[in-house]
Amino acid sequence: MARPVRRLWWRQGLSLALLGGLLFLVLRAIGAARIERADVVFNNSTEISTLDPATVTGVPEGRILRAIFEGLTIKDPLTLEARPGMAERWEVSADGLVYTFHLRPDALWTNGDPVTAHDFVYSWKRFLDPRTAAEYAYQLWYVVGAEAFSTQVGPDGAPLNGFDTVGIRALDTLTLEVRLAAPTPFFLQLTAFYPLYPVNRRNIEEAQAAFPDTWQYEWLRPERLVTNGPFVIKERRVNDRIRLVKNTRYWAADEVALNTIDALAIESYLTGLNLYLSGEVDWINLVPASLVPRLLPREDFDPTPYFGSYFYRVNTTKPHLADKRVRRALALAIDRRAITEKIVKSGQRPWYSFVPYGMEGYTAQSFARASSAQGNADGDAGDGPAQLAADQAEAVRLFAEAGYGPGARPFPTIELHYNTSETHRDIAEVVADTWKRVLGIDAKLLNQEWKVYLDTQSNLGYDVSRSAWIGDYLDPNTFLDMFVTGGENNKTGWGNAEYDALIRRSRFEVDPSARRELLEAAERILMDELPILPIYSYVTQNVVNPRLGGFPGNLLDEQFPRFWYWMDDEELAARRAALPADQTVVDAPGPREGLYSPAQMRRRAAGSGAPTNGAPE
Amino acid sequence: MIPFLLRRLLWFAITLLGVVTISFFLMRAVRGGPFDGERRLHPAIEANLAARYNLDWPLWRQYLQYLGPFNLRADGIGGLLVVEDEAARLAKPAPEQAQGSTVRFGSNVWTFTGDIGPRPFGGVLTGDLGPSFKYRDFTVNDIIGQSLPISVALGSVALLWALVLGLTAGIGSALWRGTRVDLGLRLVATLGIALPNFVIAAFLILLFAFLVPVLPVAGWGRAEHMILPGFALGAPFAAYIARLTRTGMLEVLSQDHIRTARAKGLPEWLILLRHALKGGVLPVVSYLGPATAGILTGSLVIERLFGIPGTGSHFVNSALNRDYTLSMGVTILYTVLVYTLNTLVDLAYTLLDPRIRLEES
DSSP states (O other): OHHHHHHHHHHHHHHHHHHHHHHHHHHHHHHHHOOOOOSEEEEOSSOOSOSOGGGOOOHHHHHHHHHHOOOSEEEOTTTOOEEESSEEEEEEOTTSOEEEEEEOTTOBOTTSOBOOHHHHHHHHHHHHOGGGOOTTGGGGTTBTTHHHHHHOBOTTSSBSSOGGGSSEEEEETTEEEEEBSSOOTTHHHHTTSGGGOOOOHHHHHHHHHHOTTTHHHHTTSTTTOOOOSSEEEEEEETTTEEEEEEOTTSTTGGGOOOSEEEEEOOOOHHHHHHHHHTTSOSEESOOOGGGHHHHTTBTTBOOOEEEEEEEEEEOTTSGGGOOHHHHHHHHHHOOHHHHIIIIIOSOOEEOSSSSOTTOTTOOOBOOOOSTTOOSBOOGGGSOSHHHHHHHHHHHHHHHHHTTBSTTSBOOOOEEEEEESOHHHHHHHHHHHHHIIIIIOOOEEEEEEOHHHHHHHHHTTOOSEEEEEEEOSSSSTHHHHGGGSTTOTTTOSOOOOHHHHHHHHHHHHOOSHHHHHHHHHHHHHHHHHHOSEEEEEEEEOOOEEOTTEESOOOOTTOOOOGGGOEEOOHHHHHHHHHTSOTTOBOOOOOSOTTOBSOHHHHHHHHTTSSOOOTTOOO | OHHHHHHHHHHHHHHHHHHHHHHHHHHHHSSSOTTOOSSOOOHHHHHHHHHHTTTTSOHHHHHHHHHOOBOOOSSSGGGTTOBOOHHHHHSOOOTTTOSSOEEEETTEEEEOOSOOSOOSOOOGGGTOOOBOSSSTTSBHHHHHHHHHHHHHHHHHHHHHHHHHHHHHHHHHHHHTTTSHHHHHHHHHHHHHHHSOHHHHHHHHHIIIIIISOOSOSSOSSSGGGTHHHHHHHHHHHHHHHHHHHHHHHHHHHTSHHHHHHHHTTOOHHHIIIIIIHHHHTHHHHHHHHHHHHHHHHSOHHHHHHTTOOSSHHHHHHHHHTTOHHHHHHHHHHHHHHHHHHHHHHHHHHHHHOTTOOGGGO
């Protein structure tokens, strides 16, 4: 009996060891994960794809990159106009083709090196180099020779042209000259756009030398990454958070109020909202649609116009959809108000043109509607039930004219294609329902998983397909140049020589009002032919702690952590006094005495009454 | 035991190769690619991206490259069977041979070969799961290395919850069989099995984060972050364990050696712990393998609800993103986990039950 006893002990020891190991793992995970709360925590909604400005295209990535890098220009957080960034001033030639940027001499990289014109030449060359495979490379193709440099590729993947064929030159250490192929009125917005941010040459080349195989990740590790913006990345845990801390070498570090910011990567909107409501997060950028009515009366949820358009693409290569009268009938019949008021609910505008609401200096061109609502697309005139009835009657007339409807040819069933999502399904149901009621069309819904949906759309494998577009910069061009014949993002099979010519001419037009007229004329053609059916114009979905200052809403929904600060009680009270009466006040956690509000900053600069909280080293 | 393990190892290798092969080709057969987005790319840029990740190669060559450790970077099949020589590749080439450029700053001079870009795949056989297509700052090894410990920690808490609650309830149920206690416990256990864990999680959040705000609603970083998700994740398993324990205990308690122990006048708790428990929990032990694998990989919804940066989300997101390498990586991880845990369970079984021998299995 001796042997079994010995084995029994062994067994007990094993189970004890297993339990102990389990506990050890748990404790270790807790210990490793412990992090203090940052001054401001926001939910970035997803893990970003990369920190390399050259290869990034997404909105969440932009939020991080704007905090850690800075371009030649930055944007005003309210108006989005270009302000001096790395360049303290610039000149533009009279023909709008040559930009000369003068860099500020006090701008430093986080490794202590000065930021020079050569850094921009290096970064933009890298950005355009086909081997970098930058998705946004075309944002710099306005520069002479840039498109050819990116797209003419030798068998080894290297560009065929030398970089001297591209109009980017450092005149001296602090002067950068950029020659454009066509005047680009939004070029100074592009220089504030993240793909055009500079990267540090030494950062990349040292990583290449030290890690010949893996330098593509290694140079971006927080401990190695060299940046030039108001914040630096201190810590990054995949799918969890990015910890930003103030960059004391930033040229305007005195004006940066916050010392730490956390960007979380929580994907569930509901969890994000829960975290916000429990005070653990100060800003979330999306909310579940079902909760919008309950959030609307709160002071911290204030949807503002957003430069995006929700629309349906129509496959104009299908015989029954090739007739523009049919497409106009489809567009006229849609009950947009039912969609904005019953489904999306945050104050989105029913929209009858492609370029979204809110663009100053441009009049969105609406498609032709019944009786008087033509011309100006500003919604308030034309959403009433009477107007809808008139529009739908007009739709029936056009439909009959095209040879369909009661007593004429039956219309083939339309497949309404969308990517899997409750909101898109609800909208498609409303649209299918009105088409059935008004025009007698059978429309069936077809939902596909995102990537399959994109594939179907690109290959014109659909009848009518849900779409959306958010502008990259504040100019109608970011919408209208999509629909040139054969454009990658056209995806409707539609083309119009006159439209193409107008878009092309607008590129070379220096006079702003003449350019505006060209673009408006182009949109009129688009809205006459209707390869797309506009539905609504977006609004932002931010829920923000009312105490967070330096956070104005803007059309591109771009936020700039550089300007953020905590309001003190005084400022918060003043802000609340200006609230509309129907808004309810909510909890506004945060330091009651504020954190370097602009007023405090001014006092500090004047040398009196420096605040004691969170003072930088 | 050794032949048993060797046989297992062999089968493990075959299974893994099968899983890798099938999932590689399945993944590539699905419509849509990793770089498809709302904004369609210019054809030239699309070609540049494909070239950078070798997606322009024929599928068999991509497969071999993924499997590794062949060097297929050089053009032509010539390189196919040449195992890469790390030392030679890392050695700095003489300046006159370098196709690249020489760079100086300060006192340092570096010379680069013309080979821009990383070697995209080291090959699964070398343990290198490749770069993630979506999270481009990380390799798949990085991502799994960062997220797996978190899932393991969460899973451990869930397993502790499941064991503590399940065993206690099961033993209680068996002891007081037929009483109201038994009925109550069995009712709760049935509920626990029937309710999906996200429903339990929603109740818990409502209760302990909003009504009685004692625990955080979500997040990861402190010990209290683990309590609710651990409970929600472990609850269905606890319920199942309770039922298994009850059945097992009842069976053992009716056996002769228990009657003998009772006849010897041993106190009931001693009988329970010494004689009945060991046999009674055997079904639980065999359930632990699949349960652990289930907890570790089935935490997707819980991790999402509580915003926990574990491995769970990658199982679904990587497939949705067409992140070929990450998706393959987590598939391989899953295979390894299930296989290892099942083997461990078989081993544990023999330790607990002398009647079972590995050689016979």
